[in-house]
């Protein structure tokens with residue numbers, strides 16, 4: 001699949017919206033990605049995650065982990081294609097952590113995945129969870145990198161599609177200046 005194929009699936013699912021959005025970072029952007037609208041279709045979820053799994057299939061992955069909520073379906077589908085275990089990290093008092101009895105074995109070869117990487121904060125925190133539990137980080141993958149490759153993950157990562165989506169300070173926002181009505185989707189996964 002090409003990057004265009006990936007973006008097409010997002011467009012077809014109504015998951016790539018154009019307009020004027022306030023991200024949870026407070027920045028304004030002319031576009032907004034809602035992967036849940038893609039992943040509600042098992043056929044698309046499987047297709048995209050198989051593609052991501054292929055990238056890491058020779059890396060002897062033993063565990064796939066994602067930050068909740070956005071990454072859970074991606075982790076599950078990638079793990080299904082790799083035929084390995086999958087868990088997720090979730091927030092407790094603002095901190096990403098393992099709950100529900102999830103464990104990472106010492107030295108376990110672990111892949112971190114996410115649906116959309118924006119700033120890379122959630123992925124970075126998930127990597128910290130892996131390291132704190134003495135897992136071995138083998139790779140980082142996402143369906144989409146909307147930072148144009150500028151997200152600071154601190155490790156090499158692979159995204160099926162890279163978008164360079166502008167984000168403006170409200171005071172510099174050309175959409176505000178043109179008087180375009182703003183939408184606040186209010187989804188945490190915008191922080192990526």
Ligand SMILES: [Zn+2]
Nearest residue numbers: 028173175176
């Ligand atoms: Zn604006």
